[in-house]
Amino acid sequence: MFKYIKAWFIISIVSLSYAQAEPLAYYFPEEPAYRSNIPTPESTLGFEVGSRHVRHDQLVNYFQQLARVSDNVLLKEIGTTNEHRKQVIATISSKTNLENLDQILADRANNKKQDSDAPAVVWLGYSIHGNEISGANASMLVAYYLAAAKTSQATELLDNLVIVIEPSLNPDGMDRFTTWVNTNRSKTLNTDPNHRSHRLQWPSGRTNHYMFDLNRDWLPLTQIESQNRMRNFHIYKPNVLADFHEMGKDGTYFFQPGVPSRTNPLTPAKNIELTKLFSTYHAKALDTDNRLYYSEESFDDFYYGKGSTYPDINGAIGILFEQASSRGYAQESINGVLTFGYGVKNQVMTSFSTLNAAFQNKAQLHKFRDDFYKENLKLADKEDFKGYLITENNDSRRLNSFLGLLKQHQINVYGLTKNYEDDDGYYPKESSYFVPLQQDQYRLIKTIFSKVTSFKNNTFYDVSGWTLPLAYNLQTQEIKSLRRLNIATAPWQPKSESTPTPTVTSYAYAFSWDHYLAPKMLNSILEQGVQARVATKSFKQMVGQKLITFNPGSIVIPAEIQTQTDWFEILTKVQQDLAIELTPLATGLTVEGINLGSPSLKPLKPVDILLLGGKGVSQYEAGHMLNYLDNQLSIAVTVVDLHRLDSIDFSRYSHVIMVNGEYSSISDRASKKLKTWLEQGGNIYAQKKAIQWLSSKELLEAEYISKNRINRLFDTNGISYAEKDALAAKKRIAGAIYNTQIDNTHPLTYGYKGETLPVFKNSTLIMEKPSKPFMMVAQFTDSPLLSGYSAEEIQETVGNNAAIIAHNVGKGRIVASSENLVFRGYWYGTSKIVANALFFSQTFSSK
Structure with a gap:
């Protein structure tokens, strides 16, 4: 290995004759001497990296072989996915460092200051999107070189770094994708972008088993893969986390920093400075082989729920890499024929440029981490309040789920030992908890609890608001003084819940609908x-x-x-x-x-649910719904692709669920069948664009604010071309939290005590207030924005319009929401509306 990965990278996008096999020398042209006892990827896989898409079991097997024979590799199984694939991390370092790994990690625990000679920890995370597969394949080459190469550079890296390789962050999505590509691979490679091997059908390999985008789950931690990873992230507490992705075929190669004005203000300036320093290493490596790349464009560093941003609020440097994707093995692009091996090699290059930058700037990384946590305590001390008080009197499960999330993020929470009351509310000791600002995770606490509505740059790659107590519908307030607040000395710890069980039969039994899992019990x-x-x-x-x-x-x-x-x-x-x-x-x-x-x-009757899926339907929202109903409530859901609806007998189902999507492909025959079923007593729950389709078929009585009307909200007189992106940003809602007024006498709001309910909104679909009475379930308040960005013109237009409506259709019922009430699995506050639409749809009548 070489200081800047110099002479290896001499091949640009190659012809098809080279695409079928990429020998080790393609990735490491200098051909250093290797230890003969270390197996090459080819010797274990039976093919060269880049010539086929490796399956997850093959990937794990290779790392198992490395760990079996190398003193420099430890392999740890960190958990199991929903489809029972192993999640593993490989720790690679010098033999001495690995023998002392427990002590090294203990010295990093509680964010202790590191000696200048202590190894820095670098986490290389590959392919969190399962169809962005070049990273997972590159991981084997990186691990092989580190374990096998007899070079001074490899020795220096192993001596000075503890390198954590997570070869696949999304095993289930990875295998869904690789199976598709390998199945549709032709003997003669086909570069046509329309070829099946480049176009995986619904659901794509990007997502995990529940069709979640795991790169949006680092903060909410709703998925098992994320929870397993987070436990180990906080064991290793990396100085650097490199996050390897792919983008469209016509891109080149991106590395952070992203758009400078779109960095979260809670991220320290030194973090940005170090990210910029690391970028010079990536550029030098790619320059050596004349490879195209860019930085400080397109991508941002704002939402802390992504793999490249979560480290930024944990005393580390998160770095996003995006490689143009061949998807299959070779695909035509504006830059020529893009091969799989070419993409793999780019990921190898920047893996080593990251390691080199970390090694050569180890002292800076240690100092940054130490200063980060010292500054956290100073910033907390400057605040005009001491922390946040949380309470939830009726639903212990929802409250404890939130407390458990904070614990996973290393945030200490303390129970009250006495009841607390002030002008803002009453907090019973049994169900109230205090989160002090004065702790290491001050910045993370701020991003979880704060309601921010003003931003330096109003363009967002992802959501702009994620105030988690609002998502959980919890009562919180800032506490100015600790004088009258009596809190426990030890932090909250999860414990199993238990309640007395009746032992003899009685006249009847009853249970409250307040508990989050009451629908599961029913x-x-x-x-x-x-x-x-x-x-x-x-x-x-x-x-x-x-x-x-x-x-x-x-x-x-x-x-x-x-x-x-x-x-x-x-x-x-x-x-x-x-x-x-x-x-x-x-x-x-x-x-x-x-x-x-x-x-x-x-x-009440058992429910039998049909969820419409397939091409045109949002795989994410379908996954969010499946996660809520199947994973959380253990309710069986039948998923049927839209193109099969002609042959479906609707009469066996009590409910049809329609999430966001394009439903124009549904045939007239299927539409008529659906209408007849609904009129005869069926029930539909629908959200977002699905409700517009239902309105177009005269099934749902709803009107919508037109796109033209939204466009007319903004004065474009004299606007310059340079302001085009800024105008587009104003016209969209990139994920914000809005407040609604709910009718808490309606059966669809059973289990809700308050008169308002926060909802997540990420589209400008606006449903007008119905003219008929008894249809409104939830209505946006006059000034609805609670957290995140929305232009004032949009807020005013949304205000007082409908969020959720419901009405009769013959003997049936239809419930329509303009929003995704189970967004990304962490909107505990609104999800019960969906359960109510299932179990109580026949208990109300709008007539």
């Missing part, structure tokens, strides 16, 4: 034949010596109507598993409100 008992009813009006009942109020939405299980002899055992087993309080009711005569034989207790 679905489970209904699926197993237990009969249940929902109270549409409140009642009060004496339980022992205590008078308990049961609000609308409470689920009642009367003993008399049960048809299964083991219904009580089923009920209590589910209750034990979910730790939801189950209250025995000794009589049907209540103290106040409806009695238990009242017609206001509506029968």
Whole structure:
């Protein structure tokens, strides 16, 4: 290896004759001496890197072979994906460093100051998007060189760095993609961009099992892959994290810094300076081989939920790399024929330019990390408040999920030992927690809790607002003084929830709909034949010596109507598993409100759900819905591609779910079948563009603000061409949090106590306020923006218009939301509306 990876890179985009096989010498032209006992990728795979797309099992097997024979490689399994593929990281360093790895990591724990001679930690993360596969293939070459090359440069890197290689950040998506490409590969390579091997169908390999974009999940941590990674990120606490991606075929090669004005203001200036310094190493490496690249354009460094930005708020340097993608093996581009091997080689080059930059600037990295955490404490001390108080009195699961998320991010939270009350609210000690600013993760706390609506640059690559307490619909407030606040001395720790379980049968049982997993409990008992009813009006009942109020939405299980002899055992087993309080009711005569034989207790039926998917439907929103229903609530969902709807018998389904997408491909025959099914008692839940399609078919009674009307909101007189991008940024909502006023008497809002509900909005689809009464479920407030960016003209237009409406269609019901209520799996606050649309759709009538 060489100081700047010099003479290797002498081949640009190559002809097809070279695309079929890329020997080791292509990637390492200087051909250094290698240790003979270290297996090459080719000797393990049976083919040369770049000649085929490696499967995940082959990738893991190669790293296993390296770890088996090399003193410089340790392999750790960090978890298992939803499809039971192993997540692994390889730690590569000198033999001495690996023998002392526990001590090295212990010295980094609690963000301790590092000695100048201590090794820096560099994390190389490859292919978090499974169809951006050049990175995963490059990881084998990087690992082989580090383990096998007999060069002074390799020795210096191993002595001075602890290198963590995560060869595939998305194993499930990777195999979905590689299977497609290898299946559709022709013997004679086809460079036509229209060829099947370049165009994976729905869902793409970009996403994981639940069709989530894992590169948006570093902050919300909803997916198992992200949770497994985060545990180890905070064990290694890297100084640098390199994040290897691909972009469109007509690009070249991008490395950060991104657009200077689109860096999050919480990121220290020194971070930007070091990122810029590292970019000179990448440029020099690519210059040596005359390869095209660019920086400080297109991509930003704003949202901390991405792999290249999360390190920036954790005392490290995150660096995004984007390689033009061949997708298959060779594809025509504006720069000539782009081969897979060419892309792999670029990722190898910048992997080593990153390692070289880290080695040569190790002292700066250590100092930056030390200064980062010292400055955090100083900044916290300058704030005019001490921290955030959180409470949620009715739903322990939603609250504990949020506290668990903070813990995963190394944020300390403390319970109250006494009740707290001030002019802004009452905080019971049993359900209230304090997050002090004065801790190492000050900046991360600020980005999680702050409501920011003003920005230096209004153009965003991803979301502009992610205030997580709003997503969880939690009550929070800033605490100015600790004088009257009594908090525990030890940080909060998760513990298993438990509630008493009835041991003998009673007249009836009831449980509240407030708990986040109440829909899971209801679905489970209904699926197993237990009969249940929902109270549409409140009642009060004496339980022992205590008078308990049961609000609308409470689920009642009367003993008399049960048809299964083991219904009580089923009920209590589910209750034990979910730790939801189950209250025995000794009589049907209540103290106040409806009695238990009242017609206001509506029968509930098991749900049978059809989710429309396939080409045209957003794989992300379909995945968000599947994650909520399948992964969180254990509700079975049938996914059917749009092109199959002609042959589907809708009568077997109780509900159809339509997420954002283009539905124009649905045939007239299928549309008529859907309409007939709906009129005969079916139920539809739809969101975003799906609701426009339903309106076009005269199924949904809704009108929308036109694009022309939105365009007319902005004065373009005298505007210059240079202002084109700025105008486009004003016309879009790049992910912001809006406030809504909810009708908390409506069955679709069962389980909600407040009158307002924050929602996530990331499109300018605006549904007008309906003219008919009893259709409105949620309406945007007059000044709706809570967090993130939206132009004032857009805010005013959204204000007072509809967010969620619902109405009858014959015997059926239709529920329409202009927003994604289960966005990216972390919008716990709005997701129950979806469950309510499933279980309570026949309990309301807009007529």
